[in-house]
Amino acid sequence: MPDEKPSLDAAYALETPEDNRRLYADWAETYDDSFAQQMDYRLPRMVALILAEVFQGPGPVLDVGAGTGLVAQNMLMRGMLEIDALDISADMLAVAASKGLYRKTIEADLTGPLDLMDGVYGAVVSAGTFTHGHVGPDALDELLRVARKGAVFVLSINAEHFEARGFAEKFAALAGRIDGLEHREVDIYGAAADAAHAGDKAQITVFTKR
Structure with a gap:
């Protein structure tokens, strides 16, 4: 990947796990202000x-692609739940850990096997991980493995990425393993977003493990 100033377009252009680590190492310390606040990034709150x-x-909850911890920051019941943060970027996880929101942080690549036990988590959440340049639908198999029976999933999937990477087909293939599948289309950004991304949409996909 050529040298890129951290930005949303640079994130969408990522191609390899190492590209991800490099970009987010440079972005971690300023991500909350230079991206989330300036772009009115609403997805983690939703x-x-x-x-x-x-x-x-009960938990624990696995926050997948936790980044700097924006989903956990917005969890109304975070004080009553054990939450683990999983991300490919050690630098982003360091920022998340500094906020005191997580039981532990887990540095891991979602494109491969996770070094986690079967059936551990009562809920799995994710905002901004299933998007361009990031993770495709095959990661759902590992996330289902580490969730226990009846676990709740709330995963945001970029709407364009949903179509381009075959998420509809993947969810159809998982029909015998999940229940209550629904997709809620939402705006990713609020009024402060730049014009190029003001209309970006995501599917927030909700289901339980059978």
């Missing part, structure tokens, strides 16, 4: 609100 709607506990 994922957290839907989790509060559909999940009564």
